[in-house]
Amino acid sequence: MPAAKSFFQLIKERNEILWAPCVxxxxxxxxxxxxxxxxxxxxxxxxxxxxxxxxxxxxxxxDEMLYSAERIAKSTSMAVFADTEAGGATPMDTYKNIKRxxxxxxxxxxxxxxxxxxxxxxxxxxxxxxxxxxxAMHVQAAVEAVKGTDCMVIARTNCKGGxxxxxxxxxFAITADxxxxxxxxxxxxxxxxxxxAHMTMIQSINAxxxxxxxxxxxxxxxxxxxxxxxxxDDGISDVDDVDxxxxxxxxxxTCHCLSKGAxxxxxxxxTKLMKxxxxxxxxxxxxxxxxxxxxxKYRSLGTGKDYKEVEAxxxxxxxxxxxxxxxxxxxx
Numbered sequence: 001m002p003a004a005k006s007f008f009q010l011i012k013e014r015n016e017i018l019w020a021p022c023v024x025x026x027x028x029x030x031x032x033x034x035x036x037x038x039x040x041x042x043x044x045x046x047x048x049x050x051x052x053x054x055x056x057x058x059x060x061x062x063d064e065m066l067y068s069a070e071r072i073a074k075s076t077s078m079a080v081f082a083d084t085e086a087g088g089a090t091p092m093d094t095y096k097n098i099k100r101x102x103x104x105x106x107x108x109x110x111x112x113x114x115x116x117x118x119x120x121x122x123x124x125x126x127x128x129x130x131x132x133x134x135x136a137m138h139v140q141a142a143v144e145a146v147k148g149t150d151c152m153v154i155a156r157t158n159c160k161g162g163x164x165x166x167x168x169x170x171x172f173a174i175t176a177d178x179x180x181x182x183x184x185x186x187x188x189x190x191x192x193x194x195x196x197a198h199m200t201m202i203q204s205i206n207a208x209x210x211x212x213x214x215x216x217x218x219x220x221x222x223x224x225x226x227x228x229x230x231x232x233d234d235g236i237s238d239v240d241d242v243d244x245x246x247x248x249x250x251x252x253x254t255c256h257c258l259s260k261g262a263x264x265x266x267x268x269x270x271t272k273l274m275k276x277x278x279x280x281x282x283x284x285x286x287x288x289x290x291x292x293x294x295x296x297k298y299r300s301l302g303t304g305k306d307y308k309e310v311e312a313x314x315x316x317x318x319x320x321x322x323x324x325x326x327x328x329x330x331x332x
Contacts, residue, residue, distance in 0.1 A: 004077040006150035007108045007252070008198075010038055011224065017246040017253050022229075024050040025068070026075035028258045033076050039107075040076070041254045042069050044083040049259070062088065062097050066104065073105035081108035081154075081254075086115070086130070091141040098142040102151035109146075110154040110201060110226075111139045113188060114174075128178045129159050132188050136195045143196035154226055155192025156201040160185040162213075163204030164231045171204060179204075182213055189221045199252065201226040208236050218249045226252040 010018050020039040023029045024046035032040050047068055048060050062084075069082045082101055087094030087109070094111065101109055113135035115127050130138070135157070142153045161169050161179025169176035182202075189200040200221055205213050206229050217225065227250040230238050239245055242253055272281040 002077070002105060003073070003079045003107050003150075005038065005079055007039065007079050007081065007152045008150065010079055011251045017227070017242050017250060019242075020079075020081050020252060020254050021258055022046055022254060022256050023072065024259055026072055028262065029072050029076045029078065029080070031258060033078050037078060039079040039081065039252075040072075041081045042072060042083060043254075043256065043259075044085055046256070046259045047083075062093075066097070066100055069101060069106055070104035079107040080105070081110070081152075081252075082106045084109045085112055086135075087111045087138050087142055091137040094138045095141040095145045098145040098151075098153075102146045102149040106151060108152040108154060108199075109142060110156040111135070111142045111197075112156040112158055112203075114158045114171075128174050129180065132184075132191055135188065136191050139192050139197050140195040143198075152198045153196070154199045154201050155189060155195075155197035156203065156226075156228075157185045157188040157192075158203040159188065160202055160204040160213075163206050163210060164229075165207070165233045167204065182216065186217060186220050189217070193221070193223050197223075199224040199226055201228050203228050206231040206238055207233055208238050209233075210238070214245070214248050214250075224251045225249050226254065228254055230255045 005013075007018070018039055019037055020041045021032055021037060022043035023032055023040045024043060029040055044065065047065060048054075051064060051068070052059050065082070065084065069080070073080045084098065084101060088097045098109055098111075113130045113132070115130045129135075139153065139155045146153055158171050158174075159180040160182050161167075161171065161176055162182075169179065171179065185202045189202055192200050200223065202217060202221075202225075205217070205227070227242075227245050230242065230245075230253055232238070245253065269282050273279060
């Protein structure tokens with residue numbers, strides 16, 4: 001189904017930060033919608049984990065990412081932001097790929113500058129990040145690709161380093177000594193705006209120790225900004241209230257939450273099943289004891305209505321379908 005509102009609309013109509021928690025499939029998107037979120041982010045890492053079981057980065061193709069994103073966008077009326085990584089191996093690839101995402105109903109995409117996965121050169125050429133100029137060409141190609149649509153392009157740089165403790169001042173497989181620092185990240189964000197990006201995102205600012213970085217970014221980077229993956233180190237959240245981030249110029253915020261809950265729930269259910277050797281727990285604890293009203297809302301977001309409409313049209317135009325239905329009932 002088409003998005004009820006674009007990111008442009010959602011941001012302009014509110015006086016607070018817009019949450020877009022990460023999802024990875026249609027079910028997680030529907031859960032987010034039932035909870036009350038108006039936007040979600042398709043995390044490429046969670047998407048990869050869902051399709052490969054959590055194997056190394058880069059093992060899913062752009063076609064697989066697009067197929068998954070299109071299904072998610074069609075399952076919800078929320079605005080969907082897709083992490084499209086670098087967009088493609090060349091600016092022309094990025095143009096073609098992002099055009100397809102926009103046509104599929106995706107309301108925002110990010111174009112990042114990390115080269116370790118996208119160009120497949122880093123082990124040989126020792127290149128962890130695209131040059132700022134190379135990356136800007138990809139961003140510009142994406143901006144051209146979404147013209148005439150409501151899709152937003154977010155210029156994302158991963159080159160800063162620091163942030164959450166788990167990255168040890170690096171970023172995933174990239175060690176701290178290869179990071180380029182805050183000043184270069186800011187320069188790249190400025191360049192992203194210059195070539196037409198609608199929003200910027202600087203990775204590795206998600207820690208309560210990064211307040212000076214937020215201020216510097218706020219002072220030097222014009223336009224809308226996304227705060228990526230709000231975090232908590234040592235049980236301390238980046239901020240006590242995300243309104244602090246909104247006041248510093250961040251309009252959009254993402255986080256990894258639902259996939260953790262899903263894995264935790266599956267572990268809980270599966271462990272209980274193995275221990276009890278029956279399904280009493282899972283049958284009685286419907287959806288981990290979800291609020292009944294919330295659960296009803298979740299179920300109401302399904303495709304039942306769409307299915308019934310299609311079924312009615314088939315019965316009207318193809319009478320033989322009725323015979324098929326009778327046969328199916330007998331089999332049941």
